[in-house]
Amino acid sequence: MEEEKQKSISPPPCPSTVTVRRNPPRRARATPYTTASKQNQPLSSHDVPTFPIDEILSIQIPQSETKPTVPESLKIFLRIKPLKSLTTKVITTNTAKSRPRNVWPQNPSKKHIAKENRNPEIAKKVKKKEEEAAAACIALNDSYSVTLTPPQALQELKRSKTEVYEGFSHVFPADCSQNDVYDKMVQPLLEDFMKGKSGMLAALGPSGSGKTHTVFGTLKNPGIVPITLRQIFKKSDESSDASVRSFNLSIFEICSERRKGEKAYDLLGSESSELSVQQSTIRGLKEVPIHSLEEAESLIGQAMLKRATATTNSNSQSSRSQCIINIRASCNRFSNETKMQSSDAMLTIVDLAGAEREKRTGNQGERLVESNFINNTSMVFGQCLRSLLEYQKNRKRGLQKHHQNSLLTRYLRDYLEGKKRMALILTVKAGEEDYLDTSYLLRQASPYMKIKFDNTEEPCNKRQLKTFPRAEKNKKIKLSAPKNSQIEDIFHEGRNQIAQEVHLQGKKADPTDRSSPSLEHVAQDKNKREHIIMRNFSKVLWNVLKQYNEKLKVAEGEICTLKDSLRREELKSLGLETELISLKSSCLVESCIPEVEAVVYANEEVSADESSESPVPSKNVNDDVRVRCHLSSQNDAEPRSVNSEENAGIPSATTHDETVVTESPRDQVKDAVLVPCHLSSQNDAEPRQSISSEENVGIPSATTNVETEVTEFPRDQVIQNQDDPTPSPEQVEVSQDCINSRMSNVQTKSAISHRCPDSEKQERNRRLLPAPSRSLTEEMNDLDIKDKPIEKPQVKNGKTRVQKKAESTKVQEIEVPNPARESEPTSTTKQRNGQKPRRRLQPAASVLLTREINTLEIEDDIAEPKGNRGGKKTTVSQPRSQGSVTLLRLLTDNLHL
Numbered sequence: 001m002e003e004e005k006q007k008s009i010s011p012p013p014c015p016s017t018v019t020v021r022r023n024p025p026r027r028a029r030a031t032p033y034t035t036a037s038k039q040n041q042p043l044s045s046h047d048v049p050t051f052p053i054d055e056i057l058s059i060q061i062p063q064s065e066t067k068p069t070v071p072e073s074l075k076i077f078l079r080i081k082p083l084k085s086l087t088t089k090v091i092t093t094n095t096a097k098s099r100p101r102n103v104w105p106q107n108p109s110k111k112h113i114a115k116e117n118r119n120p121e122i123a124k125k126v127k128k129k130e131e132e133a134a135a136a137c138i139a140l141n142d143s144y145s146v147t148l149t150p151p152q153a154l155q156e157l158k159r160s161k162t163e164v165y166e167g168f169s170h171v172f173p174a175d176c177s178q179n180d181v182y183d184k185m186v187q188p189l190l191e192d193f194m195k196g197k198s199g200m201l202a203a204l205g206p207s208g209s210g211k212t213h214t215v216f217g218t219l220k221n222p223g224i225v226p227i228t229l230r231q232i233f234k235k236s237d238e239s240s241d242a243s244v245r246s247f248n249l250s251i252f253e254i255c256s257e258r259r260k261g262e263k264a265y266d267l268l269g270s271e272s273s274e275l276s277v278q279q280s281t282i283r284g285l286k287e288v289p290i291h292s293l294e295e296a297e298s299l300i301g302q303a304m305l306k307r308a309t310a311t312t313n314s315n316s317q318s319s320r321s322q323c324i325i326n327i328r329a330s331c332n333r334f335s336n337e338t339k340m341q342s343s344d345a346m347l348t349i350v351d352l353a354g355a356e357r358e359k360r361t362g363n364q365g366e367r368l369v370e371s372n373f374i375n376n377t378s379m380v381f382g383q384c385l386r387s388l389l390e391y392q393k394n395r396k397r398g399l400q401k402h403h404q405n406s407l408l409t410r411y412l413r414d415y416l417e418g419k420k421r422m423a424l425i426l427t428v429k430a431g432e433e434d435y436l437d438t439s440y441l442l443r444q445a446s447p448y449m450k451i452k453f454d455n456t457e458e459p460c461n462k463r464q465l466k467t468f469p470r471a472e473k474n475k476k477i478k479l480s481a482p483k484n485s486q487i488e489d490i491f492h493e494g495r496n497q498i499a500q501e502v503h504l505q506g507k508k509a510d511p512t513d514r515s516s517p518s519l520e521h522v523a524q525d526k527n528k529r530e531h532i533i534m535r536n537f538s539k540v541l542w543n544v545l546k547q548y549n550e551k552l553k554v555a556e557g558e559i560c561t562l563k564d565s566l567r568r569e570e571l572k573s574l575g576l577e578t579e580l581i582s583l584k585s586s587c588l589v590e591s592c593i594p595e596v597e598a599v600v601y602a603n604e605e606v607s608a609d610e611s612s613e614s615p616v617p618s619k620n621v622n623d624d625v626r627v628r629c630h631l632s633s634q635n636d637a638e639p640r641s642v643n644s645e646e647n648a649g650i651p652s653a654t655t656h657d658e659t660v661v662t663e664s665p666r667d668q669v670k671d672a673v674l675v676p677c678h679l680s681s682q683n684d685a686e687p688r689q690s691i692s693s694e695e696n697v698g699i700p701s702a703t704t705n706v707e708t709e710v711t712e713f714p715r716d717q718v719i720q721n722q723d724d725p726t727p728s729p730e731q732v733e734v735s736q737d738c739i740n741s742r743m744s745n746v747q748t749k750s751a752i753s754h755r756c757p758d759s760e761k762q763e764r765n766r767r768l769l770p771a772p773s774r775s776l777t778e779e780m781n782d783l784d785i786k787d788k789p790i791e792k793p794q795v796k797n798g799k800t801r802v803q804k805k806a807e808s809t810k811v812q813e814i815e816v817p818n819p820a821r822e823s824e825p826t827s828t829t830k831q832r833n834g835q836k837p838r839r840r841l842q843p844a845a846s847v848l849l850t851r852e853i854n855t856l857e858i859e860d861d862i863a864e865p866k867g868n869r870g871g872k873k874t875t876v877s878q879p880r881s882q883g884s885v886t887l888l889r890l891l892t893d894n895l896h897l
């Protein structure tokens with residue numbers, strides 16, 4: 001136990017071997033202490049040196065100065081043009097003839113000026129006058145501020161006072177050289193440009209203030225463009241990386257043409273070098289590669305000769321256009337000097353046309369139009385800068401899009417939105433007469449100094465991106481439903497677009513061109529665009545299908561409508577046919593008065609024999625009565641002559657009789673009474689000795705509807721008809737026979753109402769009965785035949801349901817609309833709701849038949865409601881035997897009644 005305790009307390013023994021890690025080699029700097037200890041004795045855990053904290057703390061680390069990054073402000077320079085008096089007066093005193101100004105190439109008159117200036121006397125005079133003149137308008141305070149003094153006249157009027165403008169990046173006095181301007185203003189921009197940063201420099205000022213002189217200069221006194229080019233090539237020569245950069249020069253101008261708006265012309269192109277302008281993109285601009293200064297200067301001279309100039313009161317060679325000079329530096333490979341992959345950079349120098357006052361310039365006509373365009377462009381340019389300033393003060397307001405109002409500002413959009421660095425040089429004239437122009441410019445432009453470039457983007461090759469606006473092309477695909485041919489067009493257009501893009505991208509995807517997108521990016525873009533095109537195509541297809549679906553629905557609706565109209569037309573034609581038949585019949589009747597015209601609607605089951613055997617009641621018809629008789633009968637055939645098998649299931653006949661009685665207006669014929677008589681009879685079997693009860697029972701023997709109608713008829717026709725010996729038509733005979741025969745058999749009424757439409761039944765409510773019928777009615781009245789309510793058999797699903805009545809006698813429904821006949825016995829007629837009494841007429845044979853049937857003690861009956869026009873119903877119950885009921889059921893089932 002003690003040994004174990006000692007082991008646990010004592011430290012572990014040192015290993016015999018030490019592994020030295022050699023990869024990666026980490027060797028601390030040897031200190032005197034460690035080297036000494038190493039030399040003397042080996043290391044042990046007790047000899048570990050203490051951490052040299054005091055030594056470390058004693059080391060003084062130089063504090064790095066972290067300056068807060070101040071956003072760069074817009075640099076505004078001011079250049080004061082030498083007084084006009086200085087040059088002109090000197091010229092006038094020393095030269096007899098004034099020569100026109102010529103900016104490029106150099107004006108030779110200036111040589112004389114320089115020569116005269118060498119004369120000390122003259123120089124003194126000039127200097128004195130220059131100082132006097134300068135004091136009159138603008139005075140240089142220091143390199144960054146000026147004092148503007150109004151002329152004496154304006155001071156007296158107290159309309160204006162002396163103002164101090166300060167904060168300029170630099171103020172160039174009148175006697176400054178072009179090189180001074182370059183050094184102070186252009187040099188910093190050029191350095192950035194050579195590092196791959198784009199920049200813009202613009203000259204602003206009233207007409208004749210020296211913008212063009214500052215930008216282009218003269219041959220002997222070159223401006224910032226020639227000096228810049230010189231410096232570019234000088235730097236390229238000095239730099240070891242000169243071979244990796246190439247420069248291109250492009251110059252174009254924007255001017256206005258009457259009624260044509262703004263136009264852009266390439267000043268390095270051929271004569272007809274109008275450029276196409278699309279939004280902020282100028283297409284077709286010629287970029288000339290420049291390899292030497294001479295080449296560049298030659299191109300500048302060429303462009304200046306092409307530029308639109310004109311003589312005005314302010315300037316003998318006044319620029320009438322906005323001139324833009326682009327120097328593009330493209331980097332071919334990785335730059336050792338900048339240690340970064342440079343991209344294309346653009347240095348843009350703009351010589352704006354000077355704002356003009358109409359009074360001063362005296363412009364008219366074309367010059368005035370130009371002047372308006374120039375002033376407008378200057379105004380828009382200023383608006384853009386002001387709105388940028390306001391936006392930077394209060395970013396919630398948003399940047400107003402003034403740049404859209406002119407082509408120049410559209411082109412310079414990135415600069416005017418503060419995305420790229422730029423510098424402005426204001427050129428002013430110092431004469432008293434120039435006070436207003438100078439004051440206006442300084443007041444307008446001095447606030448621009450507060451514009452910051454804190455959000456400048458890294459230089460990007462926007463021009464290249466603009467060359468193929470993909471988004472715009474995609475927008476052209478309409479999502480509305482086009483026609484079929486349009487779909488194909490869109491599809492092919494999309495395909496062509498993809499092919500075109502791929503072709504262009506393939507061209508751009510040159511491995512030597514670092515600014516072009518990679519091949520992978522191109523492929524992704526292609527897939528994306530293809531996906532968008534296909535999606536749009538499917539949308540279009542879907543819309544077209546929807547349209548066709550709607551059209552199909554409309555077509556179906558039209559088909560239904562046409563079918564309906566066809567059905568209606570068919571019904572109409574049927575109605576017309578029926579009318580024609582009735583007209584024909586009426587014509588026949590009229591010609592045969594007092595003939596009786598009867599139309600018999602008989603079923604196929606009506607046997608001809610039965611009809612022929614019926615007695616002819618023609619003589620019973622009143623002479624002056626026209627009778628239209630529709631007989632519908634249903635009979636179960638003659639029981640004696642037909643065997644049981646034949647009778648079974650065969651409805652004998654259904655007869656509808658409709659008799660129209662026309663009454664003479666003179667005589668008011670008493671016999672001719674308008675008696676709508678509706679007789680429905682149904683008789684089952686005849687005497688049972690000849691037919692078995694099972695076979696015959698239930699067969700509806702007959703249904704007879706008799707309509708009798710009495711109408712007025714001319715007397716003449718009646719007489720004529722009386723005289724007419726023409727016998728009654730066969731229809732009448734048949735109908736009368738049927739009436740007689742059926743009435744003789746009618747004790748019950750078959751309720752096969754579904755064979756006759758309700759309308760027909762209603763029409764048959766009014767019937768005219770002939771004289772025999774009336775007598776029959778009287779006789780039947782004597783027999784105390786009681787009317788029973790007829791229950792209409794309910795037809796459901798094509799089947800007839802026969803309701804049995806306990807008590808039934810016969811069916812008779814007689815309407816007596818003629819009040820003259822009310823006095824006749826109508827005891828058996830049930831009057832309802834105070835309606836007109838009806839008279840029932842039956843032939844004599846029916847009385848006998850009734851008597852016979854009464855003796856048969858028929859138990860069952862089949863009720864059939866007989867509605868009339870007044871909605872009255874008379875029910876008649878008929879007793880039926882068991883057999884007849886069964887037979888009737890069989891018949892109805894087989895015939896689908």
Ligand SMILES: Nc1ncnc2c1ncn2[C@@H]1O[C@H](COP(=O)(O)OP(=O)(O)OP(=O)(O)O)[C@@H](O)[C@H]1O
Pocket residue numbers: 080081082101102103174205206207208209210211212213214314315317318319320352353354355427
């Ligand atoms: N700093 C200067 N030193 C000497 N001459 C100057 C200077 N500035 C301008 N000039 C002369 O003034 C005249 C008008 O100058 P310039 O044509 O450059 O004015 P501008 O502002 O371009 O006028 P515009 O807007 O009408 O074109 C020219 O003859 C030019 O040589």
